[in-house]
Amino acid sequence: MxxxxxxxxxxxxxxxxxxxxxxxxxxxxxxxxxxxxxxxxxxxxxxxxxxxxxxxxxxxxxxxxxxxxxxxxxxxxxxxxxxxxxxxxxxxxxxxxxxxxxxxKKKRKTKAETALKIGLEPLSKIIMSQNATDIHSIAVKYLNDEVATAVDALEGARYIIAEWINERTDIRNNIRYQLEKFAAINTKVIKSKQEDEKAQKYRDYFEWSESLNRIPSHRLLAILRAEKEGVIRVKIEIDDDRAVTKVEERVIRSNNECSLQIKLAIQDSYKRLLFPALSNEILSLAKQKADEGSINVFAKNLKQLLLGAPLGEKTILAIDPGFRTGCKIVCLNAQGALVHNETIYPHAPKNDAIGAMKKINSLVAAYKIEAIAIGNGTASRETEQLIRKMRFNKDVEVFVVSEAGASIYSASKIARDEFPNYDVTVRGAVSIGRRLVDPLAELVKIDAKSIGVGQYQHDVDQTKLKTSLDTVVESCVNSVGVNINTASVPLLSYVSGIGQKLAENIVNYREEKGAFNSRNDIKKVTRLGNKAFEQSAGFLRIKNGENPLDNSAVHPESYTIVSKIAKDLKMSVSNLIGNKEVLQKIELQKYCTNPVGLPTLKDIVAELEKPGLDPRKKAKVFTFNQNIRSINDLHEGQLLPGIVNNITNFGCFVDIGIKESGLVHVSNLADKFVSDVGEIVSLHQQVIVKVLEVDVARKRIQLSMNHK
CATH class of the missing domain: 1.10.10.650 (RuvA domain 2-like)
Incomplete structure (x- = not known):
């Protein structure tokens, strides 16, 4: 093929x-x-x-x-x-x-191989012919120094037959079919682990049985993790008698001594060769399917996270909150550069709330702060309440920002290279502030697995996971486009055709020669050849450059088409851009050529209508219920505002402003059957949830979105 x-x-x-x-x-x-x-x-x-x-x-x-x-x-x-x-x-x-x-296939030494070497293959063939009537008498003829009795000879012949049966494709496929349709996965706790405190998170699976072809991916991955950690034993089971009978129907065509020997060989082949190999195969396939489901969920979540609403170029005061160690504060200019940092201590044990508020007020005024970003970790709610008490002499928006992965970034080489003279706490606060400005530009600096928006990401195939997540990041970066004069090396490295080394060369060129004034200048970057330019140019943006098209998704190879359209309309390209009324009246068929057809021309016109438009929504302020500070403040029936912070195949988790996120099970998402959680909710969606159940001891919260 x-x-x-x-x-x-x-x-x-x-x-x-x-x-x-x-x-x-x-x-x-x-x-x-x-x-x-x-x-x-x-x-x-x-x-x-x-x-x-x-x-x-x-x-x-x-x-x-x-x-x-x-x-x-x-x-x-x-x-x-x-x-x-x-x-x-x-x-x-x-x-x-x-x-x-x-x-x-070359095998390690088997019982069948030993039997072949001592000359028992002819006896096996006689048995398989199923014509002999006195097989014991025939077996005696095969006695030698290594075969002492007829019983030994028949046993050796059966080993050979067992291997022949194991190698038959039709038999293997029949057992595969039964495993696919009827296999159950059964678990049993290892006695020594039954009372182990660490094993209690798996107690639902201490004794469990479920159809393998119906088990949800998250449950299979949880069971396999429990097995890997030595908490439970896992067995795949089908009706063995039925499976053996199906094999016998395919092999046995007589009713004599030969058929009895073949029956014994079939039972041996099934128990020793066929079932162990094929049950492992079916479990492996189920694991692959579960991996795929989990990776798809992670990929969807990551895409939504990366394409989260940016605030845009604003001056930011970012706070990484804390109690004993204080709250780290940084001020960032509109380009995201660090202009000031210090620490305040508004909470216990110092409780200098008044001093902290004075300091924040003075920084807001001094650096003309337009928005405040507060990390959502320890002391987040207390810090948010402090900020919301304050009255500024200008409008300042307050946002709570996810800290997921910020500690990974702050300790990374990327962060050390960006801020060699600052410690991890300052870098973490900078990351929180920049995430508000542009989540995509900041989150690409972090290993996607560390962002925490998947399910069982450490249990799935790591190579497939990385490939999938890299594809998502690449897709998001290129769908938004990148400002080549401000983008970091990690962001540039995901641009089509660029990669790590060329990204470094672009930044080095920018630092030595200054800003790029046109897309043609990109060709001057060391080792950036025609192919890399072709692949990347349409995704790189140059604001206020020599050519207005350089800040659009129109590819340089199509600039002549735009120029021709403008010339025919007796307009400049600059006047054509954004002129929706004129653009919608263009007869595109006139500009079709052999390589360029209507799909590309329609894309060009759509881009000219809104050049360089960011496809993402703008960030919106959100406020949690200020009376809910811990899990102890919850009770059944409460309606609370929340933000979806993770999506899985079995539901979504919602941040309601406390340390523990609540689970909205898939059955409580809507007043209808839900097959795909992603069709109902999206990451960072603002929702109203109802508290169904609170388990303070286990720190579990059950929520519902079906409360109308």
Whole structure:
């Protein structure tokens, strides 16, 4: 099967679009570039569809690589026939390929191999022919120095038959079918762990049974984590008698002494070879499916977080709150640069609230502060209440900002390079302030796994998780666009075609030569060649540059089209930009060429209507219920404002302004059945929730959004 047809069989996308996308990928084009600027080539495929092509292209290449390895092994063994080669070449599934290879695969020493070496294969074939009537008499003929009795000979023959049965694809597939349909996953606590305090978080699974094909991904991952930590034992079970009977129906066609021997061999093969291998396989596949579900949830959450509402370029006073160590304060100018820092002690044990308020007032006035950002960690509510008591002589908006991952950033090399003369507490406060200004620009500096918006992220396949999250970050960065004259190295590194090294070169150039005045100046950056320019230019923005199009998503390769449109309308490009009335009357068909069609022209016009428009919403002030300070203040029936701070497959968690977030189970999200939590809520959504249950001892809060 060819690559294009393999991908079509998996995606059902048009073959022409698949093949053109593959060609673009082979030319080192990135997914954001292809989806945005090569719509005519792909047939207007979106990022998700192109991402699927990338995924299945990698799968196909892995399959082909494995085929090559197997063919080489078979050739070296001298067993590669034309039929076998054709069978392997035509296989389009990795599991099926391994089944074909299984009889020839080099194995560690087995009972069957020992039996073959002592000459018992002919006896095995006689038994499998199922024609012999006195098999014990026949077995006696195979006695030798290593086979003492007929019983030993028959046992050895059965080992060979057991392996033949294990290697039959039809039998393996039948047991796979039964495992897929009927397997149950059962758990049992290890007695020594039953009273272990650390194991109590898994007590729901001390004795558990559930259909494997119906178990939710979060529950399977929790069970497997408990097993890994030595708390429980996990078993996969099906109806063994039924499974063995199904094998017998495929193998036995007589009712004599041979069939009795085959029955024994089938039972041995099932118990020792087939079931252990295939039950592990089905559990592994279930784990992969659970991983995929968990990674998808993480990816969706991360995207919503990265595309969170920015406040924009404002002067910020950011506070990293604390009790004993005080509240770290930083002042940032409109470009996010640190201009002042110090520590105040408004809370216990010093309780200098009056001094703290005076200091904040003076800083707000001195640095013309427009907004205050308060981290949502320890002492956050107390600090917020303090700030809201204050009266400033100008409008100052107050925001509570998530601290998730801020400590990771503050101790990172990126933070040390940015602020070599400041300690981690100052860097953390800066991160809180900058997150308010532009969440995307700040959060890309942190390992996505540290942001804490997924489920069981440490239990899933780490390579797949990283690939998925990197793809999300790349997509978000390129969908928003990046100001090349202010962006950090981490932010620039996610721009299509750039990467870490070129990002460093761009910043070095900027520091040595000053700001970029045009997109053409980008070509002067060391080692930034034509390909990198082609892939990146449309996503890099230059404000107040020589060409107004440089601050838009119009690619430089399309500047001549815009100039022609402007010339035909007897207008300058500057006057054309933002002139919605004129732009909507353009006859786009007049400007279609072989490489440029209506999809690209429509994108150009849409961009000219609102050039460089940030697709994100603007940040809004939110206030928690000021009477709720701890879990002890909660009681059933309360209606409270909250912010969704995590989404999982089983519901969402809501921050109601205290240390513990509450869970809105999927069954309490709406007055209808909910199959996808993400269809009901989004990260950072402001909601009203009802308190259903409060478990102070376990620090668990059950909430509902279905309270109308």
């Amino acid at each position: 060819q690559l294009g047809h393999f991908i079509k069989s998996k995606t059902n996308l048009p073959i022409k679009g698949i093949e053109n996308t593959i060609q673009l990928l082979n030319e080192d084009c990135t997914v954001p570039f292809i989806s945005r600027y090569r719509k005519e080539r792909t047939g207007n495929l979106d990022e998700v569809q192109i991402g699927d092509i990338v995924k299945y292209k990698a799968q196909f290449e892995e399959l082909e690589k494995r085929k090559g390895s197997i063919l080489k092994s078979l050739d070296e063994q001298g067993v590669l026939t034309d039929d076998l080669k054709l069978k392997i070449t035509n296989t389009s599934d990795l599991t099926a390929l391994e089944d074909v290879y299984l009889p020839y």
